[in-house]
Amino acid sequence: MANVPWAEVCEIFQAALALSRVELHKNPEKEPYKSKYSARALLEEVKALLGPAPEDEDERPEAEDGPGAGDHALGLPAEVVEPEGPVAQRAVRLAVIEFHLGVNHIDTEELSAGEEHLVKCLRLLRRYRLSHDCISLCIQAQNNLGILWSEREEIETAQAYLESSEALYNQYMKEVGSPPLDPTECFLPEEEKLTEQERSKRFEKVYTHNLYYLAQVYQHLEMFEKAAHYCHSTLKRQLEHNAYHPIEWAINAATLSQFYINKLCFMEARHCLSAANVIFGQTGKISATEDRQHRRA
Structure with a gap:
């Protein structure tokens, strides 16, 4: 990472989140996505500061990340692997940025770019997807890909992503069970980390969204x-x-x-x-x- 204090990197990320939450009607009428574009620029800045993705994860063929790969649509790991060490930590932080970039592009109606970032997020998390640090982010990325493919009327592809999220949640709760890290915590100092209660609340909300989207998919089918x-x-x-x-x-x-x-x-x-x-x-x-x-x- 460039010689920028970690606290400053975290501030840039938090500023990007704040801009992402600005409601569209608060932007100028001729620039409805102004705040989204500003948030994107900050996210790209953080991504550059973090440095390139670990080669062994980033260079995987995209075909491995599509629906149908592995045991449950996108595959489930055989065991829980926690992201330990600086390389793994950087991969998780980059995955958080890729996720937010994906959502940002989707919100500005750039679906192909959004899909690319979300798939890259999942690729970075592949090894750690069932871990305490990554499970929530992985499910959120797959939920968003499920929504994206549903909006493209590719319902069976959406189904694969959403059922994979459900399987991941169930496996995590069976094998680990403790409230997982919320993705935003990767850019928070230790003293500002969430309580176990708040983590559980956010994780259960993610799973509730998953069930809601699955209900719609099954209705379409x-x-x-x-x-x-x-x-x-x-x-x-x-x-x-x-x-x-x-x-x-x-x-x-x-x-x-x-x-x-x-x-x-x-x-x-x-x-x-x-x-x-x-x-x-x-x-x-x-x-x-x-x-x-x-x-x-």
Whole structure:
């Protein structure tokens, strides 16, 4: 890394995150992506300061990273490998930058470039994907690729990425279980690292997003039983974690009730409609805890 104090590198990264969160309507009308482009420039600056990616990871053929590679779409490691040492640490930090660059390009409607960065993120994490430091970032990258391919109407490719995320979550919880590092913590000093409770909250939110996207994919594939199951799981988890937008939650619950009505499951349908009515009543009384709940994590 260039002779720049690590604290300064972290400040640049945090500034990029802040710019990324600026709502589009706050930008000039003729430059709706101005803040996104400014954030991208800062992310590229951090990437340059970190230096080139480790050769053994960066030079892997892209074909190895596509859906169908390995055991579960993108492959699962046989064992947990923690990123130890400066080379591994740099790979993880670069993966965080590649992820944010990918989301940035997608947000500015540059999908091919976004895909390239997200795939590169996964490539850098391949060896460590099941580790405490990398599992959340890996799942988020795959979730975003799932959304991207779904928007391209390549539903089976989206399904592969999203099912891989689900498999990773389940394997991690079975073999490790402790709340993993949030990707942003790679650029935080030790004293500012998140609590175990906050880490768990963020990780469970990532998994809830995964279930929501899977519900949509199964709906597209006309796998209606599965879609209903994942929709129900999503709604339940959103309530448990107090992470939902009342109007959106109520609409989804009411939509789910129609599935149960068609299956002649009237008690379940009634329960969904009653819950939708209760949650809808919260509109205007509480702040939206997830203003963009079903967008990219």
